[in-house]
Amino acid sequence: MGNQDAPAKAGTIRHFRIWRGDESGGELTDYQVEVNEGEVVLDVIHRLQATQAPDLACRWNCKAGKCGSCSMEINGMPRLGCMTRMSTFDENETVTITPLRTFPIIRDLVTDVSFNYEKARETPAFAPPPDLAPGEYRMQQVDVERSQEFRKCIECFLCQNTCHVVRDHEENKPAFSGPRFFIRAAELDMHPLDTRTDRKEYAQASQGLGYCNITKCCTEVCPEHIKITDNAIIPMKERVVDRRYDPLVWLGSRIFRRGQDGAGQSPRDPDQLGVAHSHAGASHEPGAETDAERGLHWGRQVPQPQAPAVDSRGRLPISEFAFDRPAAPSPFGDDVTFPMPAKDLNYAHPEQQD
Amino acid sequence: MTTRIERHHYDVVVIGAGGAGLRAAIEARLAGKRTAIISKSLFGKAHTVMAEGGAAAAMGNVNPRDNWQVHFRDTMRGGKFLNNYRMAELHAKEAPQRIWELETYGALFDRTKDGKISQRNFGGHEYPRLAHVGDRTGLELIRTLQQKIVSLQQEDKKQHGDYEARIKVFAETTITDLLLDGDRIAGAFGYYRESGEFVLFEAPAVVLATGGVGRSYKVTSNSWEYTGDGHALALRAGATLINMEFLQFHPTGMVWPPSVKGILVTESVRGDGGVLRNSEGKRFMFDYVPDVFRKQYAETEEEADRWYTDPDNNRRPPELLPRDEVARAINAEVKAGRGSPAGGVYLDVASRLSAEEIKRRLPSMYHQFKELADVDITKQPMEVGPTCHYVMGGVEVDPDTTAAAGHVQGLFAAGEVSGGMHGSNRLGGNSLSDLLVFGKRAGEHAAAYADSVGRRPKVSTADVEAAVERALAPLERKGGESPYRLQQDLQTVMGDLVGIIRRRSELEDALVRLAELRDRVNRVSVTGGRRYNPGWHLALDLRNMLLVSECTARAALEREESRGGHTREDFPTMSPKWRTVNLVCSLDGEKVRLEHKPLPKMRPELMMLFDRAELAKYLTDEELAEFDALTAEAHAEEAAK
Numbered sequence: 001m002g003n004q005d006a007p008a009k010a011g012t013i014r015h016f017r018i019w020r021g022d023e024s025g026g027e028l029t030d031y032q033v034e035v036n037e038g039e040v041v042l043d044v045i046h047r048l049q050a051t052q053a054p055d056l057a058c059r060w061n062c063k064a065g066k067c068g069s070c071s072m073e074i075n076g077m078p079r080l081g082c083m084t085r086m087s088t089f090d091e092n093e094t095v096t097i098t099p100l101r102t103f104p105i106i107r108d109l110v111t112d113v114s115f116n117y118e119k120a121r122e123t124p125a126f127a128p129p130p131d132l133a134p135g136e137y138r139m140q141q142v143d144v145e146r147s148q149e150f151r152k153c154i155e156c157f158l159c160q161n162t163c164h165v166v167r168d169h170e171e172n173k174p175a176f177s178g179p180r181f182f183i184r185a186a187e188l189d190m191h192p193l194d195t196r197t198d199r200k201e202y203a204q205a206s207q208g209l210g211y212c213n214i215t216k217c218c219t220e221v222c223p224e225h226i227k228i229t230d231n232a233i234i235p236m237k238e239r240v241v242d243r244r245y246d247p248l249v250w251l252g253s254r255i256f257r258r259g260q261d262g263a264g265q266s267p268r269d270p271d272q273l274g275v276a277h278s279h280a281g282a283s284h285e286p287g288a289e290t291d292a293e294r295g296l297h298w299g300r301q302v303p304q305p306q307a308p309a310v311d312s313r314g315r316l317p318i319s320e321f322a323f324d325r326p327a328a329p330s331p332f333g334d335d336v337t338f339p340m341p342a343k344d345l346n347y348a349h350p351e352q353q354d
Numbered sequence: 355m356t357t358r359i360e361r362h363h364y365d366v367v368v369i370g371a372g373g374a375g376l377r378a379a380i381e382a383r384l385a386g387k388r389t390a391i392i393s394k395s396l397f398g399k400a401h402t403v404m405a406e407g408g409a410a411a412a413m414g415n416v417n418p419r420d421n422w423q424v425h426f427r428d429t430m431r432g433g434k435f436l437n438n439y440r441m442a443e444l445h446a447k448e449a450p451q452r453i454w455e456l457e458t459y460g461a462l463f464d465r466t467k468d469g470k471i472s473q474r475n476f477g478g479h480e481y482p483r484l485a486h487v488g489d490r491t492g493l494e495l496i497r498t499l500q501q502k503i504v505s506l507q508q509e510d511k512k513q514h515g516d517y518e519a520r521i522k523v524f525a526e527t528t529i530t531d532l533l534l535d536g537d538r539i540a541g542a543f544g545y546y547r548e549s550g551e552f553v554l555f556e557a558p559a560v561v562l563a564t565g566g567v568g569r570s571y572k573v574t575s576n577s578w579e580y581t582g583d584g585h586a587l588a589l590r591a592g593a594t595l596i597n598m599e600f601l602q603f604h605p606t607g608m609v610w611p612p613s614v615k616g617i618l619v620t621e622s623v624r625g626d627g628g629v630l631r632n633s634e635g636k637r638f639m640f641d642y643v644p645d646v647f648r649k650q651y652a653e654t655e656e657e658a659d660r661w662y663t664d665p666d667n668n669r670r671p672p673e674l675l676p677r678d679e680v681a682r683a684i685n686a687e688v689k690a691g692r693g694s695p696a697g698g699v700y701l702d703v704a705s706r707l708s709a710e711e712i713k714r715r716l717p718s719m720y721h722q723f724k725e726l727a728d729v730d731i732t733k734q735p736m737e738v739g740p741t742c743h744y745v746m747g748g749v750e751v752d753p754d755t756t757a758a759a760g761h762v763q764g765l766f767a768a769g770e771v772s773g774g775m776h777g778s779n780r781l782g783g784n785s786l787s788d789l790l791v792f793g794k795r796a797g798e799h800a801a802a803y804a805d806s807v808g809r810r811p812k813v814s815t816a817d818v819e820a821a822v823e824r825a826l827a828p829l830e831r832k833g834g835e836s837p838y839r840l841q842q843d844l845q846t847v848m849g850d851l852v853g854i855i856r857r858r859s860e861l862e863d864a865l866v867r868l869a870e871l872r873d874r875v876n877r878v879s880v881t882g883g884r885r886y887n888p889g890w891h892l893a894l895d896l897r898n899m900l901l902v903s904e905c906t907a908r909a910a911l912e913r914e915e916s917r918g919g920h921t922r923e924d925f926p927t928m929s930p931k932w933r934t935v936n937l938v939c940s941l942d943g944e945k946v947r948l949e950h951k952p953l954p955k956m957r958p959e960l961m962m963l964f965d966r967a968e969l970a971k972y973l974t975d976e977e978l979a980e981f982d983a984l985t986a987e988a989h990a991e992e993a994a995k
Contacts, residue, residue: 022885038611038727050838054889055882059396061577064617065726066493067399085613085728106548107886117397117525121517125505126460134454135413138469144462148487151462151494155398191460 011036012091016044018056019098022107028096035086041097042070042081045109057108065223068156072109073098078158078221100161101168116157119177123184124202127195143192150187150232152224153180159218159228165211176208179218179228185209186232200236209236359818360553364390365804366797367542367557369529369584372400373492374769374789374796375563376499377452381797382561383506383521387804390555391503391523392544394564394579398500401565401577402789405492407476408484409790410783411449415470420481422446423963429784430964432478433746433777434918435933435972436597439956440753441775445784445791452790453485459502461494463487477621478781489718495786527553529583530894531821532560532591532765535811539591539764543821547891550884552822558807559800562588562749562758562767563793567906569841570899571742572849573607575616581895582902584771588749589901589946593758593765595939596773596951597747598902599909600919602780603854605681607741610696614727616741619701619719623736624673626715627662628703630684631735632692638699639672642683647675678921681740681854688739698739704732740854746780746919747909748773750938755799756792760940764803764811768796774936778918828893834879837893844871844899852907857923861911868904875900901946905939908948912937930974958984 011034020029033048042060049056061067063082070081075089075096089095103111159179165172182203189199203209214237216229226232366382368375371393382389393400412425425446430437453471457463463485464472473482487494507517514520529544533554541556564584568576585595606623608614624630632638640658643651651672652658658671673680684699694700703712709732713720716731723729729736749767750759756772758765769789776784828837851864875896880889915929916922938949961969961981969981 036612038613038729040613040726043612049888050836050842054836054838054880055887057886057888061395061399061579062401062404063577064404064614066403066490067395067401067577069395069399082613083726085726087728110548110886112548113396121504121507121511123504125501125508128458128460132458134451134458137454137457139462139465140469141465141472144465148462151487151497152490153497154403154493188460191462194460 014044014086015094016048017094017096018045018048018053018109020053020056020108021105023105026105026108028098037087039086040082041072041074041079041084041086041095044086044095045081045097057106057110059110066154068154068223071100071156071158071161073100073161078162080156080158080223083223100157102161102163102166103157113157115173116155116160116178116180119181119207120184123177123181123207124188124196124199126188126191129193129195132193137193139192146190146231147187147192149226150183150190152226153183154224155180156223158221158223162217162221163212164215164217165208172208172211176211177203179212179233181207182209182212182236183226183228183232186236189236203236209233212237359822360551362390362553362555364388364555364557366390366559366561366800367392367555368561368563368797368800369542369587370400370561370563370565370769370771371395371397371523371525372563372565372769372789373402373495373499373786374771374793375400375561376496376503377790377793378561378563378766378768378797378800379521380499380502380506381794382801383503383797385798385801387520387801389521390557391521392527392529392542392555393523393525394528394547394583395526397523397525398496400496401579402496402786403490403493404575404577405495405786406489407782408474408486408491409449409453409495409786410476410479410483410781411453411473411485411787412446412481412483413450413453413471413473413485414481415466416473416482420483422450424480425449425483426960427963428479429781430777431968432781432784433779434928435777436600436917436936436953437777438753438774438954439960440954441792442777443960444753444795445775445788448791448794449787452787452794456495456498456790459498459505461498463494476782479783484783491786495790524553528891528894529587530825531817532587533813533817533821534591534762535813537592537761537763538807538811539762540811541813543818545825545884548886550887550890552825554813554818556810556813557804558810559764559766559804561756561796561800562765562771563769563789563796564771566745566770567601567899567902568742568745569895570844570848570903570906571853572845573609573616573739574742575604575607575618576742581899583895583898584767585748585902585905586898588758588760588762588765588767588771589905589939589941591758591765592762592941593760593767594750595747595905596750596936597778597909598745598773598905598939599913599937600746600776600778600917601742601906602744602746602919603677603681603740604743605677605684605740605854606701606736606738607743608723608727608736609698609739609741610694610737611727611729614723614729617722617726618741618743619736619738620716621677623701623703623716623719624680626703627706628673628701629671629706630673630680630738631700631702632687633694633699634692636692638687638692639675639680639683642679642686643672643675644679647679651675678854678916682921682923684739685853685855693739694737696737696739698737700735701738702735704734709733742849744780744785745770746773746776746778747906750774750936754795756796757799757803764800764807766796766800766803768792778920825894828878828880829884829890831877831879834877835874837878837880837889837896840871840875840878840896841892841899843874844868844896844903847871848903848906852903852910855921855923856910858911861907864907865904865911868900868907872900872904901941904946908946909937909939912948928972930972930977933972934974934977962988 013032014035016031017028045058060070065083099109100111103113165176185199185203188194218228365387367390368379369392371391379389379391412420412422414420429442466472471485474484475482476484510519511517526547529542531543533541539560545552562584566580567582568574568580604618606619608617652669657668661668712732748771751772756766847867851860878893880893914925915932916926917928936951938951940947
């Protein structure tokens with residue numbers, strides 16, 4: 001005990017390549033920098049700032065894996081700089097640090113992550129029960145734990161960065177909220193006292209949940225080890241599928257009239273952004289068109305068209321004066337348009353078999 | 355030149371986006387005011403996320419005997435009676451309501467069996483009192499407030515078609531100057547970190563919620579943002595600071611490896627058998643037991659070791675002395691040249707308990723060090739030393755309105771940047787509740803003030819031009835020193851000379867060196883451009899760090915006693931005379947002026963919550979005589995009934 005255990009502190013010189021530049025372009029710059037035992041990548045960046053590169057831009061705050069600021073790509077892996085120990089690299093390994101690829105560059109390692117804040121704003125907030133005063137909330141620990149897992153999120157946006165739906169696919173950004181906001185939707189869906197009942201439908205219709213094809217990359221990079229795919233996305237997808245495609249649910253919606261079950265809200269309530277907004281049974285799935293061109297196998301389940309739009313009494317309106325749109329409602333429900341999209345026909349062209 | 359500066363008009367500008375700032379902004383917006391939130395980092399990254407323990411509020415969910423009076427008493431005791439009693443009173447009374455409110459914003463605290471918010475025990479709190487979410491309560495608080503702001507923006511979008519119609523977050527924006535119209539706040543000037551472009555906010559009311567000052571210290575648990583911006587802005591605007599000599603240091607922060615420098619090692623490591631050794635392998639704490647504690651602490655290693663299994667028949671090991679004693683001992687060993695290579699001492703639990711035992715008793719410590727630093731605490735000792743954690747001092751405020759004292763109007767302060775609430779020492783858990791209670795009050799009163807001003811104060815062009823010039827100076831100067839070097843030197847001065855244990859000679863030395871540093875900081879120069887240039891940002895922050903450090907050093911030199919977060923080796927005891935005094939800093943030109951100001955006197959009914967034996971430790975003879983008169987009066991009244 002004592003001196004003999006004191007770590008040897010002679011630093012070694014290591015090779016770093018760090019992307020320097022701004023939105024107009026940039027390049028990897030080579031640095032030879034001293035690395036001491038026990039340091040993390042962020043320590044090395046700080047040393048560079050203090051010595052060779054005082055204007056090297058990099059975000060950081062807590063340096064303890066709690067704030068999610070120092071997100072970067074280290075040897076191609078999305079990681080937190082403060083949680084990546086230098087001892088995880090080989091002695092002679094070059095460490096390459098680049099900014100998050102999914103977001104626009106501001107300067108060096110700093111990217112414009114405002115995409116995430118916009119998506120946060122589009123996600124409907126917690127809807128508190130109107131009849132409970134502060135202090136009257138009662139919940140059981142087992143019931144809050146499911147949401148608490150998602151509330152561990154430190155918003156490092158590594159999951160957003162790694163998600164291949166938006167990584168290199170700028171065009172998907174408007175329609176896709178990303179894993180961070182799927183867990184936010186799941187968190188509120190599982191919140192014992194949240195009064196909104198359409199979190200899943202909303203995720204499907206407006207957050208682009210359908211784009212996700214469960215490659216679990218988000219879960220892999222999560223520094224908080226949140227099981228994003230298994231515990232949030234898959235349950236949300238399954239339950240959405242239940243409601244949309246389950247024949248019993250479909251039959252029920254025919255009998256009880258759409259929008260009158262459960263929540264008791266009028267189907268035209270603008271807040272009710274659930275399945276009512278999907279048109280023609282066509283999904284917002286990416287690649288729907290290509291799928292359709294390729295032809296589809298028989299016997300797969302297609303989304304069932306929904307019941308016609310009804311008024312607040314659950315009946316077809318008699319005249320357009322009493323209804324919320326011009327002309328008479330379609331007897332097939334206004335989620336069906338004609339001609340039907342090819343994708344929704346169970347027809348496989350004989351020449352185009354996979 | 356000023357024509358090109360982006361201008362915004364708001365009713366209330368909140369500087370700081372931690373717990374206090376967000377809570378203030380919510381309240382100002384709920385009062386119908388157009389509100390701006392200025393955040394030095396991204397929205398939601400504030401230092402509040404580091405708070406682990408919980409938020410103290412006497413809800414009585416776990417022990418129904420808890421109530422605001424008990425919480426008030428604990429807070430005053432913790433602060434060694436130097437607290438502003440009215441702040442402690444408001445805090446204890448309003449904390450439960452503020453916590454419950456968070457649930458309506460969507461917070462999910464851990465629950466009791468009957469479904470209420472669970473509360474945990476914590477040092478200094480008589481009953482289990484801390485509402486918590488595992489060990490990430492601060493994160494829950496920030497996220498909840500952040501999401502509440504988003505929900506308010508969604509309401510505004512519905513009503514006005516614009517998310518930012520009434521509340522806007524300016525992320526990665528630093529304020530460098532407050533602008534005045536006479537004595538009234540007229541606005542705030544700063545820059546966007548991302549682009550380096552300047553921005554001017556015109557507003558009659560400003561709420562400071564900028565947190566603490568820890569970055570002026572070598573070893574700190576604080577993030578880079580903690581550069582005392584709010585403290586310095588307030589001083590320069592004509593407000594006053596109190597209690598700046600009181601800083602909370604934790605005796606066992608990691609000093610090595612660098613990746614975990616400053617991170618706290620919980621006290622339970624020592625409670626479970628961890629011992630402190632110097633570089634010679636000696637268990638030195640036995641040499642540092644003060645006389646007053648001699649009877650309760652073991653004198654031999656054998657006896658101390660028996661205590662862990664048989665506490666009834668043996669005395670406690672000296673490693674478990676109060677925090678300041680342990681810190682003092684570590685400090686003395688390091689100064690005597692018996693410290694570890696990184697300037698700490700060894701905290702050894704590996705040779706004392708089996709690996710399984712350590713993992714079972716200290717799971718979060720084991721995982722934290724394994725993951726962040728690859729240190730296996732079951733195999734090797736930790737290198738620890740005192741780490742700067744929290745500043746009790748701050749802007750002197752009116753307890754009810756949080757309006758800054760001094761000769762400025764329209765300035766409010768809440769959270770760590772305000773002073774008085776915690777006296778000389780803050781209890782764990784009281785910071786999260788503090789920022790909710792006073793954050794709300796700050797927002798409410800800033801909004802009311804904005805309503806009450808008739809003609810809006812005007813920003814003068816000359817002030818803006820001066821602010822621009824000051825901000826650009828480090829970029830335009832050539833050949834000066836690097837800001838990183840200067841920060842390092844400042845940290846060395848503060849860490850070595852105005853650290854946890856202070857002496858007259860060292861404090862005087864510190865003031866000389868700070869004056870030298872001031873000259874060097876005035877000549878600092880940076881390379882690179884204005885776009886996201888951390889060197890430039892640091893150069894601008896240095897001005898604030900230096901000013902606030904000087905306040906701390908001056909107040910520490912003046913206060914000739916030891917109390918809470920201020921330990922003078924040459925005046926090792928508490929003095930009742932000094933308890934009646936607050937040291938108030940103000941700015942006179944470029945010079946820091948220090949004044950004595952009497953502490954506000956506690957109301958009789960609050961005084962009567964304590965018993966005489968306890969008060970006798972803190973109060974002067976005259977004050978005790980007054981207390982006796984009060985008790986006699988109360989007895990007489992009772993007898994008359």
